[in-house]
Amino acid sequence: MTKKIADYEKYKKKSLMILIVLVLAWLGIGLFSLAAGSYNVPLTEILKAIVGKSEQANVNTIIYNLRLPRILTAMIGGTGLGIVGCVLQAILRNPLASSSTLGISQGASFGAAFAIIVLGAGVQGSAVSAVKFVNPFLISFYAFLGSIAVSFLILALSRFKKISAEGMILAGVALSAMFQGATTLLQFFANEVQLASVVFWAFGDLGRTGWREVIIMAVTVFVSGCYFMFSRWDYNALEVGEQTAISLGVNVNRVRIMNMLVCSITAAVIVSYLGIINFIGLVAPHIVRRFIGNNHVFLLPTSALMGGILLLVGDYIARMAITPVILPIGAITSFMGAPLFLYLLFKSGQRK
Amino acid sequence: MITVKEISFQYGKENPILENISFSAKAGESLAILGNNGAGKSTLLKCMNRILMPQQGRVLVDGQNIYQMPLHQVAQNLAFVEQKIPNSRLKVYDVVMLGRKPYIKWGIQKQDEEIVQAVLQQMDLQKMAVRYFDELSGGEQQKIMIARALAQQPKVLLLDEPTSSLDLRNQYEVLQLVRDIGRENQIAVVMVIHDLNLALRYCDKFLLMKDGRIYEYGSQEIITEQSIAEVYQVKVKIGILDGEKVILPCSHKI
Numbered sequence: 001m002t003k004k005i006a007d008y009e010k011y012k013k014k015s016l017m018i019l020i021v022l023v024l025a026w027l028g029i030g031l032f033s034l035a036a037g038s039y040n041v042p043l044t045e046i047l048k049a050i051v052g053k054s055e056q057a058n059v060n061t062i063i064y065n066l067r068l069p070r071i072l073t074a075m076i077g078g079t080g081l082g083i084v085g086c087v088l089q090a091i092l093r094n095p096l097a098s099s100s101t102l103g104i105s106q107g108a109s110f111g112a113a114f115a116i117i118v119l120g121a122g123v124q125g126s127a128v129s130a131v132k133f134v135n136p137f138l139i140s141f142y143a144f145l146g147s148i149a150v151s152f153l154i155l156a157l158s159r160f161k162k163i164s165a166e167g168m169i170l171a172g173v174a175l176s177a178m179f180q181g182a183t184t185l186l187q188f189f190a191n192e193v194q195l196a197s198v199v200f201w202a203f204g205d206l207g208r209t210g211w212r213e214v215i216i217m218a219v220t221v222f223v224s225g226c227y228f229m230f231s232r233w234d235y236n237a238l239e240v241g242e243q244t245a246i247s248l249g250v251n252v253n254r255v256r257i258m259n260m261l262v263c264s265i266t267a268a269v270i271v272s273y274l275g276i277i278n279f280i281g282l283v284a285p286h287i288v289r290r291f292i293g294n295n296h297v298f299l300l301p302t303s304a305l306m307g308g309i310l311l312l313v314g315d316y317i318a319r320m321a322i323t324p325v326i327l328p329i330g331a332i333t334s335f336m337g338a339p340l341f342l343y344l345l346f347k348s349g350q351r352k
Numbered sequence: 353m354i355t356v357k358e359i360s361f362q363y364g365k366e367n368p369i370l371e372n373i374s375f376s377a378k379a380g381e382s383l384a385i386l387g388n389n390g391a392g393k394s395t396l397l398k399c400m401n402r403i404l405m406p407q408q409g410r411v412l413v414d415g416q417n418i419y420q421m422p423l424h425q426v427a428q429n430l431a432f433v434e435q436k437i438p439n440s441r442l443k444v445y446d447v448v449m450l451g452r453k454p455y456i457k458w459g460i461q462k463q464d465e466e467i468v469q470a471v472l473q474q475m476d477l478q479k480m481a482v483r484y485f486d487e488l489s490g491g492e493q494q495k496i497m498i499a500r501a502l503a504q505q506p507k508v509l510l511l512d513e514p515t516s517s518l519d520l521r522n523q524y525e526v527l528q529l530v531r532d533i534g535r536e537n538q539i540a541v542v543m544v545i546h547d548l549n550l551a552l553r554y555c556d557k558f559l560l561m562k563d564g565r566i567y568e569y570g571s572q573e574i575i576t577e578q579s580i581a582e583v584y585q586v587k588v589k590i591g592i593l594d595g596e597k598v599i600l601p602c603s604h605k606i
Binding site: 005007008010011233236237239240241243244246247248249250251289293294295 | 398401402403422423424425426427428430431432433434436438440441442443445446447450451453454456469481482484497500504510
């Protein structure tokens with residue numbers, strides 16, 4: 001075996017180690033988060049409660065019905081947002097691409113606002129700490145429709161007008177502004193209670209999901225994750241330029257459209273259950289990229305795990321900062337994500 | 353062996369960019385596409401590679417029409433090195449591995465690893481295999497892109513101005529390497545190149561283009577003071593130095 005192979009094997013081993021560490025961190029922080037809360041539960045009881053075997057009935061209830069869905073939501077939702085961000089950055093060849101910069105979040109906001117204000121799926125009781133939506137399913141459904149509508153508009157534009165990757169990003173920015181404007185208009189005509197619930201929805205909340213929603217998200221993220229992993233060499237080929245990718249046998253247009261579609265469905269499912277959660281999809285790939293570069297064989301799974309870890313940490317801060325009040329997770333991720341992004345930006349100098 | 357037959361190309365309803373282009377290059381041979389800016393040289397190269405679809409004509413590689421193949425099969429026959437070098441944060445090894453993309457179905461096979469290692473060795477790039485591509489110099493990057501093209505194991509290698517961003521030494525090195533490898537592996541090399549002296553030195557055949565048409569096509573003899581004056585609208589003198597043709601520009605007025 002020659003020297004250079006040894007070097008490359010070493011690099012592969014290092015990347016694999018990072019991947020394993022992230023898997024452990026993802027699981028570990030998840031477990032740690034399960035233990036954290038206003039009701040103290042020892043770790044052994046938690047492990048028993050996960051499988052529903054704790055002797056204390058109330059521990060079973062707290063862990064199984066309340067904390068576990070919430071933690072799984074953070075783990076799965078963050079993972080999905082992370083991998084979608086990574087794929088969007090790859091296929092659009094733009095470090096700024098993510099579901100929130102492409103207007104998917106704004107579309108969801110508009111859909112939710114429409115359901116609350118026009119269709120009356122709004123809030124019961126006005127105490128902000130105890131908001132209960134009349135019809136959460138309707139809100140999620142319209143949020144999903146809103147975000148899918150934005151992605152279809154972008155795709156239709158790129159299909160019929162043959163716009164470039166850059167054009168798609170710009171179209172996303174334009175559509176974001178448009179949908180934001182539409183949401184503001186709706187809010188202008190809303191009453192106080194409706195306004196409060198629109199704002200509250202957009203804050204983002206990991207506590208809205210029950211087991212059924214967790215399973216829907218898990219299936220969506222798993223299936224799209226498999227699709228993304230299967231396309232990993234397409235993303236690598238795009239790394240060396242669009243024309244070279246075509247010359248390597250990649251049907252760039254089809255790859256772009258199919259991936260946009262899968263990305264927007266995945267992001268729409270997550271956002272419609274969780275609300276607006278910014279920066280996870282943008283920052284997670286950039287963090288791991290610093291350590292392993294752009295080889296998507298490793299970049300995809302590590303971005304996904306990093307997304308999950310960031311959302312778990314965000315959720316932990318949101319719950320523990322001023323217990324028992326739970327701060328809005330969307331605000332926390334933006335508050336954490338932006339400085340992190342700036343740090344990466346200045347640390348890496350001119351590089352993307 | 354690549355045969356280009358009667359290719360015509362235009363964008364929409366605009367003026368044609370290529371009109372009725374036909375030529376061929378044998379395995380092991382290198383052909384230079386020459387001509388003024390806007391003559392359609394790069395467009396021709398992209399048509400030969402199916403990045404662009406011409407309205408008329410065929411491109412045959414060993415008798416097979418590439419417009420009737422699936423894309424990955426085209427990539428197994430023709431490799432293309434773009435003029436613009438990408439800014440890519442992949443390890444050099446992974447960039448060269450991309451040459452195996454047309455062959456990869458589920459994952460990398462042992463054979464792919466072996467081919468990549470052989471190419472790295474052939475081009476003396478082993479020592480930078482685990483460096484990031486975007487941290488290397490322009491000359492190194494160009495060589496790596498050529499290595500990537502070779503890992504495709506193509507029958508035809510298409511190069512779009514391979515020396516445009518290289519210094520003098522690297523220009524010679526890269527062209528020498530391409531010619532040697534083309535001959536050794538029996539690959540037909542087709543390159544767009546601006547430097548006429550380099551073209552004379554390293555290519556066997558010449559395709560002189562003007563305004564989307566073939567002005568002349570043949571061996572070194574077609575490069576004359578007169579044909580250059582016609583195509584480029586400049587006056588040159590051609591001398592013989594150490595038995596090689598050398599072109600010296602005189603004046604931009606004819």
